[in-house]
Amino acid sequence: MSALDALQTALAAEHAAIYVYGDVGAHTSQSAEPELFATVSLLYRAHRGRRDQLELMVADRGGVPVAAAPTYELPRRLGTPSAVRRHAMGVEQACAEVYAATVASTTGTDRAWAVSALGEAAVARILLGGESEDFPGAPELGD
Amino acid sequence: MSSPRAQTSRRTALALAVSAPLALAACDLDPPARSASGSSSGSPTATPSAAAPLPDADVVEGARAATLLAVALIEAAQARHGLRRSGLEDLLRLHAAHLAVLDDGSPEPEVEAPLVAATPARARAQVAASENGLTATLADAAGQAASGDLARALASMSAALRQRVAV
Numbered sequence: 293m294s295a296l297d298a299l300q301t302a303l304a305a306e307h308a309a310i311y312v313y314g315d316v317g318a319h320t321s322q323s324a325e326p327e328l329f330a331t332v333s334l335l336y337r338a339h340r341g342r343r344d345q346l347e348l349m350v351a352d353r354g355g356v357p358v359a360a361a362p363t364y365e366l367p368r369r370l371g372t373p374s375a376v377r378r379h380a381m382g383v384e385q386a387c388a389e390v391y392a393a394t395v396a397s398t399t400g401t402d403r404a405w406a407v408s409a410l411g412e413a414a415v416a417r418i419l420l421g422g423e424s425e426d427f428p429g430a431p432e433l434g435d
Numbered sequence: 436m437s438s439p440r441a442q443t444s445r446r447t448a449l450a451l452a453v454s455a456p457l458a459l460a461a462c463d464l465d466p467p468a469r470s471a472s473g474s475s476s477g478s479p480t481a482t483p484s485a486a487a488p489l490p491d492a493d494v495v496e497g498a499r500a501a502t503l504l505a506v507a508l509i510e511a512a513q514a515r516h517g518l519r520r521s522g523l524e525d526l527l528r529l530h531a532a533h534l535a536v537l538d539d540g541s542p543e544p545e546v547e548a549p550l551v552a553a554t555p556a557r558a559r560a561q562v563a564a565s566e567n568g569l570t571a572t573l574a575d576a577a578g579q580a581a582s583g584d585l586a587r588a589l590a591s592m593s594a595a596l597r598q599r600v601a602v
């Protein structure tokens with residue numbers, strides 16, 4: 293995969309993450325679950341920031357940033373805080389794997405950016421109450 | 436007091452290496468191209484010739500040495516202050532898993548544990564600082580690797596440490 297393709301894939305993953313986090317946020321009560329709401333809001337902003345950065349990175353390399361899909365598949369039930377956390381962790385897991393692949397397909401400043409993004413996705417898992425991992429984004433290395 | 440060394444974890448790492456070696460230093464992937472500016476060019480270059488030295492041997496050795504140094508400090512802190520059941524076992528297990536992946540069959544770098552702080556609290560802070568430093572070292576190593584797969588593994592190891600530091 294070329295570096296530009298890898299960046300486009302990461303951008304597509306961020307589009308999906310932002311969409312899902314919008315739904316996750318809508319299912320999180322700020323009054324009943326203030327800590328979870330704050331975490332979801334923080335991570336939503338982080339994904340928007342990375343999306344904006346990726347769009348610039350793609351354009352700087354002569355690409356046309358991939359657009360967001362009209363819609364994404366959402367879980368039918370997000371009625372509990374644990375379901376919200378679980379679903380958000382799934383988003384972070386997917387982003388971590390995409391960013392790990394981005395690291396492998398890039399060099400220089402692009403790779404440094406992807407390394408940082410992978411670390412942020414890994415920490416997001418902890419912020420959401422998840423367990424730490426041995427190889428975030430590359431779980432097969434632990435097999 | 437002599438400085439304890441990371442013998443226990445070395446044994447653990449070697450045992451794990453038998454079951455799941457990745458042989459990262461073999462660099463069997465096409466590394467991404469590097470442009471003059473250091474950014475991605477988007478197309479892979481030819482792999483090094485068989486006669487050339489492995490391009491990532493220094494990167495792997497550096498990552499192993501840094502990880503072994505972190506292990507040595509933890510073991511020294513445990514030996515001096517008895518820091519059992521303090522979360523350090525999880526770090527030792529994590530480092531062993533990472534060392535297993537980095538095991539390319541070459542001799543392990545020799546490391547000496549640094550002096551441990553005089554109080555348990557300061558020793559814990561010393562370990563935390565060491566882990567923070569290792570996080571950055573592995574991220575830097577990921578940036579230096581010619582092999583994309585090695586870079587991915589090192590970045591993942593750095594991310595795993597970031598998770599522990601974040602707790």
